[in-house]
Amino acid sequence: MKTPGKILLILLLCVSATVSYGQQKIDPRPKLFNDLPEIMKANDAALANAFNYFEGQNVSVALSNTLTFSGVVLSNEVKYSNLQNIIIKSAVLNNALLSLSKIINEDKSITYTGRILNNKAFDGFEIVKDETGQYNLQKFENSKILVDCNYQ
Secondary structure (H helix, E strand, O other), X not given: OOHHHHHHHHHHHHHHHHHHHXXXXXXXXXXXXXOOOOEEEOOHHHHHHHHHOOOXXXXXEEOOOOOEEEEEEEXXXXXXXXXEXXXXXXXXXXXXXXXXXXXXXXXXOEEEEEEEXXXXXXXXXXXXXXXXXXXXXXXXXHHHHOOOOOOO
């Protein structure tokens, strides 16, 4: 290949890379948890106590030292003998939902899972258990969890 051909090929690759980079969609949704760290130690006692709330009750759940989720209990339901789910809606966080599940394992140990979600926000939190058995709140981007079903 002659030198002008090489230069033209490199120029074409640069232009196509620039165009594809320029087409990335920027998420316009606000960040609800911008001032909070990516990972926070969860309050295990608060997770356990959350399942004592009843539907319609106004509650505040201190999920960590820096995050308290306040809202109204939408539902608290025992689905099976080993599964209980509670959903709390927060007007303070633009109607974000805290969804918690308590699973009683075969060995009678308890596992908690949950998320703070708001489809109008950029970010949320997920409750995850690390390798030491400690529960943490881990921040995530909603665009990686929720699929946009809008057709345009």
